[in-house]
Amino acid sequence: MLTQQTLPDEYRQLDDERLESIIRRRREQLGKRLCILGHHYQRDEVIKFADFTGDSLKLSRQAAEQADAEFIIFCGVHFMAESADILSADNQKVVLPNLEAGCAMADMADVPAVEEAMEELSEMTDERIIPVTYVNSAAAIKAATGRSGGACCTSSNARRVFEWALRGEADGGAGGGKIFAIPDRHLALNIAVDMGYTPEDCVVYEPNKLNGGLTADDVAAAKFILWRGYCYVHQLFTPEHVHGVRRRHPDIRVIVHPECPYEVVQLADDVGSTEQIIRTLDAAEPGSKWAVGTESNLVNRLAKKHKDKFIRVLSDAPASCFQMARIDLPHLAWALDNLAEGNPVNHITVEPEIAADARTALERMISI
Numbered sequence: 001m002l003t004q005q006t007l008p009d010e011y012r013q014l015d016d017e018r019l020e021s022i023i024r025r026r027r028e029q030l031g032k033r034l035c036i037l038g039h040h041y042q043r044d045e046v047i048k049f050a051d052f053t054g055d056s057l058k059l060s061r062q063a064a065e066q067a068d069a070e071f072i073i074f075c076g077v078h079f080m081a082e083s084a085d086i087l088s089a090d091n092q093k094v095v096l097p098n099l100e101a102g103c104a105m106a107d108m109a110d111v112p113a114v115e116e117a118m119e120e121l122s123e124m125t126d127e128r129i130i131p132v133t134y135v136n137s138a139a140a141i142k143a144a145t146g147r148s149g150g151a152c153c154t155s156s157n158a159r160r161v162f163e164w165a166l167r168g169e170a171d172g173g174a175g176g177g178k179i180f181a182i183p184d185r186h187l188a189l190n191i192a193v194d195m196g197y198t199p200e201d202c203v204v205y206e207p208n209k210l211n212g213g214l215t216a217d218d219v220a221a222a223k224f225i226l227w228r229g230y231c232y233v234h235q236l237f238t239p240e241h242v243h244g245v246r247r248r249h250p251d252i253r254v255i256v257h258p259e260c261p262y263e264v265v266q267l268a269d270d271v272g273s274t275e276q277i278i279r280t281l282d283a284a285e286p287g288s289k290w291a292v293g294t295e296s297n298l299v300n301r302l303a304k305k306h307k308d309k310f311i312r313v314l315s316d317a318p319a320s321c322f323q324m325a326r327i328d329l330p331h332l333a334w335a336l337d338n339l340a341e342g343n344p345v346n347h348i349t350v351e352p353e354i355a356a357d358a359r360t361a362l363e364r365m366i367s368i
């Protein structure tokens with residue numbers, strides 16, 4: 001297991017100007033050998049150094065396309081760097097500047113618990129259960145999904161993947177009677193309802209309880225079994241935020257990410273992945289007003305970009321991803337100094353067997 005290499009104190013003591021000059025110099029020195037990827041939720045002072053910005057999957061694909069780039073610095077969180085390693089070429093090294101940049105939601109599911117859940121559920125029903133795993137998960141969970149005949153999904157293609165999972169094999173589907181959705185319960189419930197099912201068709205599997213806290217009758221009645229995970233950033237949005245912003249701005253449109261709770265998604269005007277939110281706001285009419293239910297760094301950046309539109313975070317308090325914020329200028333400068341000196345720190349490698357099974361789940365998703 002990779003352990004965090006400690007950031008030397010000298011980097012913490014440098015001011016932003018000095019850190020930025022180190023980063024610029026090292027980028028110039030490494031040239032095309034280096035590609036820096038920045039997730040949309042990343043802080044401004046870091047993302048400005050990114051060669052490409054995007055959501056996690058788009059960035060992993062970008063990484064794979066940069067054939068000249070020997071080093072990929074991923075300014076995101078751990079599962080994203082793992083996906084980049086899985087999808088990039090063998091000669092490319094992926095670096096996460098700070099290993100403490102994990103994802104609280106991805107950490108809510110581990111392989112022994114997921115495999116135990118699959119066994120318990122299959123003992124409670126004769127119907128085939130297809131795991132569908134959100135890309136916001138560890139490589140080992142993606143691998144377990146691939147081995148069990150399931151697929152990964154993103155927030156923008158989740159409905160297509162769910163439909164594939166439930167379609168008969170003769171029609172090119174997985175022939176599932178039920179879906180086991182890991183790890184985000186909110187995304188799965190929102191997609192199930194979007195497909196025409198109801199919340200009563202879904203049950204939540206509690207990993208700390210025997211049989212997930214479910215009876216055989218619960219499982220028999222459910223079409224969707226939802227792992228009890230969530231993103232704390234998106235879960236903080238509430239129906240009261242929607243009502244409050246509409247009271248203050250009657251003509252505002254509310255757009256939210258599908259990781260938000262069901263009650264919030266039901267009240268919103270539009271729902272979409274990070275990339276879909278960006279496209280919607282880019283195309284919105286000048287003078288239009290938007291309250292956005294997703295991470296604050298992205299929303300504030302969109303507000304700065306579109307000064308002719310009123311754009312704000314849906315909640316009054318910021319919705320910040322603290323894990324993403326652990327990638328900062330000192331860690332980026334330190335990672336680049338070490339790369340340039342031929343001594344990569346925090347090099348993310350996924351074991352070949354896990355990578356192969358995880359790739360199966362990712363490639364199934366891509367082919368759907």
Ligand code: SF4
Pocket residue numbers: 041077102103104105106136231232233234295321322323324
């Ligand atoms: S915003 Fe949520 S899902 Fe995304 S990295 Fe942060 S904790 Fe994970």
